Amino acid sequence: MADTATPSNGQSDGLAHLSAGRARAALLGVLWSFLNTAVSTLLAAGVFLVTSRYLLPDDFGAVAFAASIITVLAVLTPTAFGEALVQRKLLGRDHLDTLFWLTLLVSGMGYGILVLLAPAIADLSGVPLLASILPVLGLRLVFDGLLTVPASLIMRRMQFRAVAVRTAIANGIGAVVCLVMVLMDYALWALVASQVIASLVAMVVAFAGARWRPGLQVRWQSLRDLMGFGGYAMGGRLLNELRIDQFLLGVLLGPAVLGLFYFGRRLFQMLKDLTVGAFSPVSSVLLASLQGEVEKRRRAYLVASYASAGLAFPLFAGLMAVAPAAVPWAFGQQWQSAVFTVQCFCAIGMMAGLGQMQAALIRNLGRPDWWFWYQAVVQLSTVPVVLIFYRFGLDVVMIAIVLKTVFLWPHSVLMAQRMLEMPLWHYFRSLRGPALGSAAMVVWVLLLPGLWPGASVGLTLLLQVASGAVVYALVLAATSFRSLLETGRLLRNARGKTQ
Template sequence: MSSPAIAKPDIDEYHPHLTAGRSVLAVTGVLWSSLQTLIPTISSAVVFFVSAMFLSPSDFGLVGLATSLVMTVFAFTPLAFGEALIQHKLLTKAHADSVFWLTVLFGVFYFLPFLIWATPIATLMGDAAIAAILPILALRIPLELAAAVPNGMIARSMQFKLIALRTAVATMVSVTICLAMLFAGFGYWALVGSQVSASLVACAMAFWVAKWRPGATFKWSALRDLANYGVFASGNRMLGTIKLDHMILGVLAGTATLGLFFFAQRFYHMLTQLVSGALSAVTLSLLSTLQGDREKTARAFGMASFVSVAVSMPMFCALAITAPTLLALLLDDKWAGAVFPVQAFCVAGVLASIGVVQSSLIKAQGKAQWWFWYQLMQQTAAVLVIAVTYRFGLSVLMIALMAKTVLLWPISVMMTAKLLDSSAWHYLKGFGHPVAATIAMSLGMLAVPFAMPDTAPVVQFILQLGIGGAVYMLFILVLSRSQIAELRRYIPKKGKPAQ
């Protein structure tokens, strides 16, 4: 008697059949993801500086405090189960459907308290003005959770061109709404409207681009398949999303101080997004497909790490040098207190950009819990630093925060080296050429004010960027010839098949 045929599970229709072209797809993905991040970053910069002209630090702080409350609650949702769909080797329809209904349920559940208890929450936080803002901002929670699965489907199939399209449309709509509200005199409500409209359009675009629709299936067994990764990835996302630092600083030091801190941190996030936005989804998808192949994993990781450092280090060093001139040219004196916080966040910007690639490697190797505990340590230390140092002023607080970040960073280096079966020194050696090129760039930029002390600030600023950029490009092209040649091999050329 022959044994009965075993029914196959639903086919993994969401994963691309990647073979030798993985690296080519990844580089193409980085190019599209760069466009995806470039459009919203430029748009955000425009909105950011236009808003700063219309609004005060206290207005920024008020919206920042309300946003921190919403995002802190949002941090405890299972949004990262959508990310687990990217990493899971064999994906079935039951996995996708079950995650969708899980996220939708949480979205509704976490939105309701802001709708029902907005006034008591605002009173508890010591600022009754945010009561009207909270229910509107909280709409972001169900909208972004509903989009978790279609976003995961798009990223899993590495269709980064479609992700760029989705982001571009959402960004353009939110920017238009924000600027229109600012010029119409709606004040800080323009910032609120831009956030909610961006989430709404991004959700609609995600479903349209993914061409995925939920079914009625809900299986606990499917969620259990994703739980090991999903729970810790949710924890990682929670630590990246939670805004306890904003809440504590806003309550203890007031909305004006929070506004300056929020301004500087937003500036840092915009630039970090230029690097992390282009690399995070691509490296996670690529490194997940390379599970088990240590040699290819190490090569892909090394290439991504080089790109991350080669872009982020000169960018943040240039900002640290030119921040006083840049802010003086763009804004009035009410934002002068944000100069040093912006410079301090430049240190965090370089480490955060490196951390994006580290995080992708650790998660792709099924060790999401490692990154969770590391992020928990960083966030807990940040809250303690703020609570202890806020009374000494924002400058002291920023120095202490950056010192904390640098002192804990070697832990991530050790985790990365362990997964690569390499030494920490061998890993860090790969940063040598970008570091040398950045030092040369910085010396060239710092020499401009000494060589031309009587030159107008705007001319000095342009010369610093021009000279710094030329020096950096010269040094990096000479020192990193082999890495650049390796990258060029994977850039698809028109009319030629992928390698």
């Protein structure tokens, strides 16, 4: 998206994209981002594991319903315009100040409306807990609004270490508060408080790391400069985070079924963060800075896609294979009914890992409009799926969602391939190793219990994970050794050179 106006303050105060040392910054960014997502996911998994053993699906459903309502308000705030701050070539302080005060105003109004309507929402939904949960969980609206500008500045400067520190501190404090509250027999409120406190701490740490304070340079033209990319980013976030399926399932099938769905989606989201989450923020900023360098962006995209698939494919495929034993063993027998939902989300997860790379490429190379409409089709097509199949139960709904995703996903693959001006077979050839390695791993993992029928569930799962990882690594090395060497060479060059 071309910039048509020059900001009043030019590129002062360290607001320009990096033009030197991008490869090194990207490499360090991936390492810090991976550390960030690993720590955050482990903390989230600990909270998830503990609370799932204390709470029933109905309780999870109540919190999920509250979260979906808050998300409806959150996506109507201009927090997604922070992505325009990252993508824009020319940026001034007037853009930062304008977006900060606008976001604070809209998110504050949204929170006030939420507090006023909370009792009515509880009555209409038939979930009395919402009257108490919504005013507390809704504080995230304000904290996330305040977070937008400083967090975007940190990303724009490729200061991924600051992002990792901020997120680790926020999630760490949130996890500690949650576990303490669980021990005090407030498990439901622990799930709510951990999210609010994590959002608050993230906002405070982001301001400290960005070294920026809001001023009063508020201009209408500055907002117009951000509207092109920011408008599509806001629309995309609206589609992605609105959770229409979650809202409909809560209304049509009740909190218990919604709790099972939310359980599967939460587990999926944690694993997605742990895999592609390490590459997504780095690739977005890097591709934005390579808008005019065709060969470099093609190489960056292929390396990022290979690395993302190398992590996402085995993790989601492995969980799909062991879920029938692993879910009730780890989280409790009350979640046995969620196993099939978890497996369906794993199938979606293998496509989602590559989809994040496609989104970064398409949006940051000037086609946020195409990605918005693609996401509109993906997300809105869930509405008729749920309305048609909900009467047959959650399992049938999940099968329909997976089939819909499989049908639509190739369209983004073809668009990315056209933008890279690269043969499609070249792209899929780069993913051959992770795909074959994951397939071999799944076969071995499914055969292993029959080879040692007397082992306990815990020991069997341990053997499946450990030996499955070995099988995957061996097949990966045998089928894509050249890709591994190329990736290693690029990483070594990134450590020693600047671009």
